[in-house]
Amino acid sequence: MKPLGIAVLGSTGSIGRQALEVIRSxxxxxxxxxxxxxxxxxxxxxxxxxxxPRFVCAGREADYLRERLRTGAVGARWAExxxxxxxxxxxxxxxxxxxxxxxxxxxxxxxxxxxxALANKEVLVMAGQIIMAEARRSGAQLRxxxxxxxxxxxxxWGERADAVARITLTASGGPFRDMPPEELARVTAxxxxxxxxxxxxxxxxxxxxxxxxxxxxxxxxxxxxDVPLEQIDVILHRESIVHSLVEFRDGSVKAQLGVPDMRLPxxxxxxxPERLPGVSVPRLDLKLIGALHFSAPQLRQFxxxxxxxxxxxxxxxxxxxxxxxxxxxxxxxxxxxxxFLDIPRALDDALNAHVPVMSPGLEEVLGADAWARSFAxxxxxxxx
Amino acid sequence: MKPLGIAVLGSTGSIGRQALEVIRSxxxxxxxxxxxxxxxxxxxxxxxxxxxPRFVCAGREADYLRERLRTGAVGARWAExxxxxxxxxxxxxxxxxxxxxxxxxxxxxxxxxxxxALANKEVLVMAGQIIMAEARRSGAQLRxxxxxxxxxxxxxWGERADAVARITLTASGGPFRDMPPEELARVTAxxxxxxxxxxxxxxxxxxxxxxxxxxxxxxxxxxxxDVPLEQIDVILHRESIVHSLVEFRDGSVKAQLGVPDMRLPxxxxxxxPERLPGVSVPRLDLKLIGALHFSAPQLRQFxxxxxxxxxxxxxxxxxxxxxxxxxxxxxxxxxxxxxFLDIPRALDDALNAHVPVMSPGLEEVLGADAWARSFAxxxxxxxx
Numbered sequence: 001m002k003p004l005g006i007a008v009l010g011s012t013g014s015i016g017r018q019a020l021e022v023i024r025s026x027x028x029x030x031x032x033x034x035x036x037x038x039x040x041x042x043x044x045x046x047x048x049x050x051x052x053p054r055f056v057c058a059g060r061e062a063d064y065l066r067e068r069l070r071t072g073a074v075g076a077r078w079a080e081x082x083x084x085x086x087x088x089x090x091x092x093x094x095x096x097x098x099x100x101x102x103x104x105x106x107x108x109x110x111x112x113x114x115x116x117a118l119a120n121k122e123v124l125v126m127a128g129q130i131i132m133a134e135a136r137r138s139g140a141q142l143r144x145x146x147x148x149x150x151x152x153x154x155x156x157w158g159e160r161a162d163a164v165a166r167i168t169l170t171a172s173g174g175p176f177r178d179m180p181p182e183e184l185a186r187v188t189a190x191x192x193x194x195x196x197x198x199x200x201x202x203x204x205x206x207x208x209x210x211x212x213x214x215x216x217x218x219x220x221x222x223x224x225x226d227v228p229l230e231q232i233d234v235i236l237h238r239e240s241i242v243h244s245l246v247e248f249r250d251g252s253v254k255a256q257l258g259v260p261d262m263r264l265p266x267x268x269x270x271x272x273p274e275r276l277p278g279v280s281v282p283r284l285d286l287k288l289i290g291a292l293h294f295s296a297p298q299l300r301q302f303x304x305x306x307x308x309x310x311x312x313x314x315x316x317x318x319x320x321x322x323x324x325x326x327x328x329x330x331x332x333x334x335x336x337x338x339x340f341l342d343i344p345r346a347l348d349d350a351l352n353a354h355v356p357v358m359s360p361g362l363e364e365v366l367g368a369d370a371w372a373r374s375f376a377x378x379x380x381x382x383x384x
Numbered sequence: 385m386k387p388l389g390i391a392v393l394g395s396t397g398s399i400g401r402q403a404l405e406v407i408r409s410x411x412x413x414x415x416x417x418x419x420x421x422x423x424x425x426x427x428x429x430x431x432x433x434x435x436x437p438r439f440v441c442a443g444r445e446a447d448y449l450r451e452r453l454r455t456g457a458v459g460a461r462w463a464e465x466x467x468x469x470x471x472x473x474x475x476x477x478x479x480x481x482x483x484x485x486x487x488x489x490x491x492x493x494x495x496x497x498x499x500x501a502l503a504n505k506e507v508l509v510m511a512g513q514i515i516m517a518e519a520r521r522s523g524a525q526l527r528x529x530x531x532x533x534x535x536x537x538x539x540x541w542g543e544r545a546d547a548v549a550r551i552t553l554t555a556s557g558g559p560f561r562d563m564p565p566e567e568l569a570r571v572t573a574x575x576x577x578x579x580x581x582x583x584x585x586x587x588x589x590x591x592x593x594x595x596x597x598x599x600x601x602x603x604x605x606x607x608x609x610d611v612p613l614e615q616i617d618v619i620l621h622r623e624s625i626v627h628s629l630v631e632f633r634d635g636s637v638k639a640q641l642g643v644p645d646m647r648l649p650x651x652x653x654x655x656x657p658e659r660l661p662g663v664s665v666p667r668l669d670l671k672l673i674g675a676l677h678f679s680a681p682q683l684r685q686f687x688x689x690x691x692x693x694x695x696x697x698x699x700x701x702x703x704x705x706x707x708x709x710x711x712x713x714x715x716x717x718x719x720x721x722x723x724f725l726d727i728p729r730a731l732d733d734a735l736n737a738h739v740p741v742m743s744p745g746l747e748e749v750l751g752a753d754a755w756a757r758s759f760a761x762x763x764x765x766x767x768x
Contacts, residue, residue: 154636158542163659168670235671245641245670250659251648252538253668257629257637264635275547275634284637286552286629286678287619294670 006270007034007055007084009105010096012043014201015119015145015262019094020047022267025278030092030270034084038101041065048076055079055087082108092270095120096145098203099327100369103127107362113138117269119145121204125216126320127365128223143269144224148217150265151243151256152225157273159248166247167227169217170237171297172197174209177236181301187340189333197240197260206330207304210343211297212322215308219319222312229312234305236295241284258284303344311351316358317368318351324369325350328376338380346379390654391418391439391468393489394480396427398585399503399529399646403478404431406651409662414476414654418468422485425449432460439463439471466492476654479504480529482587483711484753487511491746497522501653503529505588509600510704511749512607527653528608532601534649535627535640536609541657543632550631551611553601554621555681556581558593561620565685571724573717581624581644590714591688594727595681596706599692603703606696613696618689620679625668642668687728695735700742701752702735708753709734712760722764730763 006023010016016037023030036057037044045068048056056076058065069076085093085105093109094117095102102120107127109116111134118124124131135142144150148169156164175194176184192209193202200208207213211234218232243265245255258264263279271278286292299306304326311318329346332338338346350372357364390407394400400421407414420441421428429452432440440460442449453460469477469489477493478501479486486504491511493500495518502508508515519526528534532553540548559578560568576593577586584592591597595618602616619629627649629639642648647663655662670676683690688710695702713730716722722730734756741748 154638156542158540160658165661237670242639247668248659249661250651250655251642251645251665251667252652252659253641254538255626255639255641257639258635261635267634268636271634274544275632275636277549277633281635283635284631286621287680290678292676292678294674294676296671 001029003029003031004091005033005089006030006092006094007036007087007090008032008094008096009036009081009085009102010038010098010120011035011047012037012040013096013098014199015096015266016094018263019096019266019270020051022263022270022279025280026271026276033087033090034079036081036084036097038097045069052076054089055084057081057084081105085109085114086112091115092117094270095123098122098201100126100324100366103362103366106131107134110134110140110142111138113140115141115143115272117143117145117266119266121146121216121220122323124220124223125323126369127362128219129359130362130365132223132226142224143272144220145262145265145269146217146220147260147262147265148244149221149224150268152221152246154256154268155244155246155254156225161226163248164225164227164231164246165249166231166233167221167225168233168235168245168247169214169221170240170242170244171211171214171234172208172240173236173238173297174211176209176301177238179301184301185339185341189336192333192340196238202334203327203330206333207326210304210340211302212304212308212326212343212347215305215312216319216323218309219312229309234297236297238293239289241289241292304347307344307347307351314356316356317360317365318354318356320365320368321350321354321356321372322347324372325376328373328380332380338383342383346376349379350375385413387413387415388475389417389473390414390476390478391420391471391474392416392478392480393420393465393469393486394422394482394504395419395431396421396424397480397482398583399480399650400478402647403480403650403654404435406647406654406663409664410655410660417471417474418463420465420468420481422481429453436460438473439468441465441468465489469493469498470496475499476501478654479507482506482585484510484708484750487746487750490515491518494518494524494526495522497524499525499527499656501527501529501650503650505530505600505604506707508604508607509707510753511746512603513743514746514749516607516610526608527656528604529646529649529653530601530604531644531646531649532628533605533608534652536605536630538640538652539628539630539638540609545610547632548609548611548615548630549633550615550617551605551609552617552619552629552631553598553605554624554626554628555595555598555618556592556622556624557620557681558595560593560685561622563685565682568685569723569725573720576717576724580622586718587711587714590717591710594688594724595686596688596692596710596727596731599689599696600703600707602693603696613693618681620681622677623673625673625676688731691728691731691735698735698740700740701744701749702738702740704749704752705734705738705740705756706731708756709760712757712764716764722767726767730760733763734759
């Protein structure tokens with residue numbers, strides 16, 4: 001088989017690095033055609049030297065990298081991410097960028113009919129309707145990389161679209177799942193970054209502590225699987241072994257399980273429809289785990305979850321506003337400028353101040369994103 | 385859509401009755417072409433009057449039923465089960481008979497290329513190799529009805545055959561799962577029939593208490609899914625919510641879950657590849673269940689499980705011998721002639737006394753069955 005051309009966008013982040021590990025474990029299967037990273041240029045340089053991509057994109061530090069690579073025998077060309085994503089020799093595009101950065105390249109890849117392995121949550125939260133409409137038009141396939149959406153996706157293989165009755169996303173509950181709501185006011189950034197089950201980036205780790213992340217995932221699921229938000233549930237599952245569940249209309253439920261290791265969903269998205277013994281991860285042994293626990297999340301304890309679901313119900317540009325305001329609020333929480341419970345307050349205020357545009361185009365989505373960032377910055381300043 | 389012609393073999397047993405309930409819940413979808421039952425002739429009479437099948441088979445009480453039906457306007461013809469199973473107007477054959485009785489009709493249905501919904505465990509335990517070879521030849525599809533095999537089957541939809549790494553069958557552990565092995569010597573038939581999770585026939589309920597049933601299911605799974613016995617595991621799961629699991633070679637695991645209700649797997653087998661909102665069963669709510677438990681079965685507590693796996697490993701006619709000897713031993717245990725722990729003793733002796741035939745034909749399988757029954761009867765007599 002001819003190796004598949006792959007573009008890895010966001011190659012120096014947590015997902016990007018693990019994706020390259022998966023690619024390394026499957027020699028001959030992929031040809032890394034393009035690498036893009038917005039930060040950590042020294043790691044990007046190593047990756048370029050190892051994988052010899054045809055295209056490189058290095059964001060703000062492009063000049064530094066250009067200088068460094070000139071001395072070697074590396075013949076990579078410079079390109080923008082959306083150019084890489086749509087290139088004829090690229091078959092699979094991994095979008096592991098963060099925030100709004102993934103929007104344009106995802107759209108370019110989708111329009112070009114690529115297989116798009118999507119780890120950039122904000123893309124569908126902000127522009128799910130636009131992306132999915134383009135995918136239906138071009139025949140592009142979206143393959144989710146989030147463990148929850150990968151689970152749902154896997155449970156839907158071989159099932160008919162009209163058979164789905166309900167999707168249940170599991171949530172570990174993060175570090176504060178057992179904390180009484182009144183104590184949440186005092187938690188620190190350090191405590192919020194101590195996720196019990198998953199090793200992830202800082203922003204998503206805080207979003208897991210507020211459960212905003214789970215609310216955004218409900219919105220993502222709504223677009224990815226074309227299921228109304230009313231048929232999407234969240235359940236607390238502290239062990240993070242059952243990654244999500246699908247209930248079908250005959251009452252049967254399917255779940256996907258595994259040790260919490262992002263390399264599994266990454267590999268699944270990259271090698272679909274095959275399953276390969278690529279990366280070596282510990283096997284799931286339920287006998288050792290002993291028990292799996294499930295409970296209902298309390299909105300009083302996790303107000304961000306309720307806010308995200310509300311933004312999803314309002315629709316239009318509301319989810320984009322929520323997501324952008326959260327990015328700013330979390331930055332300031334991590335920097336110690338605001339407290340943990342200020343995050344939902346800022347989001348609530350942003351949502352209420354926003355005048356949503358229904359069925360927005362890309363420009364309007366980006367406008368709402370910019371508005372929300374500015375709103376949240378002002379909110380934090382007013383607070384200080 | 386033209387209604388599918390269905391033959392229900394074993395229509396008065398637990399599975400047969402629930403299958404007719406499923407059929408009733410999906411009006412216009414099935415045309416009950418044939419009903420067969422070996423006992424409970426009064427219920428069979430009711431079923432014939434309700435469903436007006438073209439063919440009826442009533443085993444030993446055929447004369448009585450013939451007399452009863454002559455007076456009504458019921459124009460059913462008498463037929464043997466294998467004739468029904470292969471009839472041109474029959475699309476789906478539900479084999480819900482018990483013991484060796486299902487063998488000939490299953491083989492007839494498989495040879496005729498029918499969709500065969502199989503609830504008769506002994507068919508594959510006794511003659512899995514023969515049945516599956518015929519199914520490959522004719523293109524007949526075997527659709528399992530056991531909750532465990534239905535779970536595995538559902539988890540395999542949309543997956544490639546070479547992707548399977550391991551199958552894990554769940555076992556509730558039956559009524560004696562928490563009992564110290566030394567107390568098992570004294571348990572009564574009444575206690576053995578008190579299954580904590582499932583309402584089933586007497587024989588299978590005792591087999592669930594000894595876990596022989598789970599061993600037989602491993603042998604069935606081996607044939608149904610073409611997976612070596614070494615890649616099939618058993619795990620205790622007291623809640624009977626996770627009906628079984630499949631591990632794929634990338635480390636991903638899929639499971640099928642649901643409330644313990646046989647109408648779900650029955651409907652799934654009858655309506656495949658569709659999932660329909662037919663019978664109304666309680667929805668699974670993991671938040672209410674709270675926890676799912678898993679542990680390793682102890683062979684010391686469940687010697688019958690080890691014997692069944694050993695019979696499966698020896699192969700040939702050994703599983704047929706085990707299954708037939710068990711049928712006799714369980715009868716005598718229920719009648720109070722032998723004790724609970726005599727069941728594994730009788731099976732062990734039968735297995736060791738048997739001279740197996742490898743790759744047996746149907747005659748040899750039936751010969752082994754008859755030998756084992758006679759051996760077990762003698763064993764019980766010698767004991768008394």
